[in-house]
Amino acid sequence: MISHPEALEKVLATITNFGTEKVALLESVNRILAEDIFADRDFPPFDRVTKDGIAVNSEALEKGKTSFKIEAVYAAGSPQGILNDPKNCVEIMTGAMLPKNCDSVIMYEDVEIEDGIARLQTEVNAKINIHRQGSDRQSGEEILSKNQRISAKEIGVLATVGKAEVLVKKLPKIAIISTGDELVDVAETPLPHQIRTSNTLSLFAALEKEKITPTLLHIRDEKEVMLQQVENAMNNHDVLLLSGGVSKGKFDYLPEILEELKVEKLFHRVLQRPGKPLWFGKQHEKNVTVFSFPGNPNSTFVNFHIYFKKWLAACLGNETSTSEVILKTDIANHPTITRYLLVKTKLENGQFQAELLNENGSGDLISLANADGVIVLPPEKDFKQGDVIEFVEF
Numbered sequence: 001m002i003s004h005p006e007a008l009e010k011v012l013a014t015i016t017n018f019g020t021e022k023v024a025l026l027e028s029v030n031r032i033l034a035e036d037i038f039a040d041r042d043f044p045p046f047d048r049v050t051k052d053g054i055a056v057n058s059e060a061l062e063k064g065k066t067s068f069k070i071e072a073v074y075a076a077g078s079p080q081g082i083l084n085d086p087k088n089c090v091e092i093m094t095g096a097m098l099p100k101n102c103d104s105v106i107m108y109e110d111v112e113i114e115d116g117i118a119r120l121q122t123e124v125n126a127k128i129n130i131h132r133q134g135s136d137r138q139s140g141e142e143i144l145s146k147n148q149r150i151s152a153k154e155i156g157v158l159a160t161v162g163k164a165e166v167l168v169k170k171l172p173k174i175a176i177i178s179t180g181d182e183l184v185d186v187a188e189t190p191l192p193h194q195i196r197t198s199n200t201l202s203l204f205a206a207l208e209k210e211k212i213t214p215t216l217l218h219i220r221d222e223k224e225v226m227l228q229q230v231e232n233a234m235n236n237h238d239v240l241l242l243s244g245g246v247s248k249g250k251f252d253y254l255p256e257i258l259e260e261l262k263v264e265k266l267f268h269r270v271l272q273r274p275g276k277p278l279w280f281g282k283q284h285e286k287n288v289t290v291f292s293f294p295g296n297p298n299s300t301f302v303n304f305h306i307y308f309k310k311w312l313a314a315c316l317g318n319e320t321s322t323s324e325v326i327l328k329t330d331i332a333n334h335p336t337i338t339r340y341l342l343v344k345t346k347l348e349n350g351q352f353q354a355e356l357l358n359e360n361g362s363g364d365l366i367s368l369a370n371a372d373g374v375i376v377l378p379p380e381k382d383f384k385q386g387d388v389i390e391f392v393e394f
Contacts, residue, residue, distance in 0.1 A: 001269040004338035015314045018170040031168040032316040037144035042134035047098035051129040055102035057086035058126035066120040105129035147317040172238035174214040199243040199300045244295030274299040325354035325391040331383040342371035
């Protein structure tokens, strides 16, 4: 067996570039940007008025003028207007181009308008309420960098520069494969010796959050059938996520089958809990990566987040930073095993505190559903209340 750090290092050493593709702007949400984005013109592209009011020439204000004849009214979206007489004013709306010969905008709240004359009601400053051309970014300047995740904020920026299609990192094709004759469909009523399938559906939902719609397969515990279906999946996917069949049971055929399919075993069994039987390998000829998780629900879900999600982020050039939380209780060490303990987190005094959940083993789905994530506890160390610990969020 190898340690958790060694296992993670071996996983991250196999990162794969899946290429790029162009997708429609709204299809790019939560995808990874594959190109640097540059301003196609100044931002804002003109001196933009930021308040409804009147636009004047500051020289008139500096000379003490307090009443202004209104020459015209300009709305947002209209061509640039002009102030013909610097002693007058124009009415102007938020978002409009600042008219020529104007350099100050006075809010409606500070004037009274009667009979076509705007009169100041309070002392005002000159050269305000204007968003100057190019003050945010200038034409040709980089505004978004590749390898960042596209959220709603970035969609607005991409739309502003006319990106109807966006170049993003291509996502891998993934098959989720469950094994075991004890599993039945969700809609079925299980016999006393059966359980409804759940692991693969949890993984399916987790991948959907990554904008990946995987293939779902269930294979019976018959070696020849398993061999054929795993090979078919390998021919049509970049990644196999297997749940169950890698322990030491008499019907756990997967390690043997993967060897027959020329998948190089990079490790099998890790000094960790849950997930000691974790199997990981690579089929180099077909460039297929294989994660084979233990069958217990907590083991599958936790190791998916510990290993696969970090691998996927690295493949897409979007490596995530490590999160940390503060322990709310003492925890005794384990001499050899890295432990992943389910926790509930809460923000207290500006810091995230982690409270342990009472688990009933790696098959306890209810505790898993109540958890915000796991804390990662390396071996050979006791942990005290107040310690800062690595946290992997679900």
